[in-house]
Amino acid sequence: MNSRAQTLAWLALSALTLAGWWLGPYASGRWANWGLLSLTAFNLLIRHFMELGNAPAWLRLPVLGWLFGMLAFIAIMLS
Numbered sequence: 206m207n208s209r210a211q212t213l214a215w216l217a218l219s220a221l222t223l224a225g226w227w228l229g230p231y232a233s234g235r236w237a238n239w240g241l242l243s244l245t246a247f248n249l250l251i252r253h254f255m256e257l258g259n260a261p262a263w264l265r266l267p268v269l270g271w272l273f274g275m276l277a278f279i280a281i282m283l284s
Contacts, residue, residue, distance in 0.1 A: 211254075214252075214253040214254070217249055218249055218250070221245060221246045240279075240280060243276060248272070251272065255268075
């Protein structure tokens with residue numbers, strides 16, 4: 206991956222962090238927002254910084270399945 210793509214991913218992760226801080230005081234009842242922010246941030250981390258964006262599907266799909274599973278588990282536990 207080139208440095209421009211890494212820089213853009215880092216900027217997106219920074220923006221998601223700021224959005225999370227902004228939503229923090231108002232988070233009660235807004236699980237969909239937190240789930241979407243988390244899913245987007247983790248997907249960026251997995252694809253760009255853990256180098257799974259270019260990995261074969263047999264490696265990439267179980268990791269993404271684990272991500273969706275964990276977010277679903279947290280959503281069920283908090284509801």
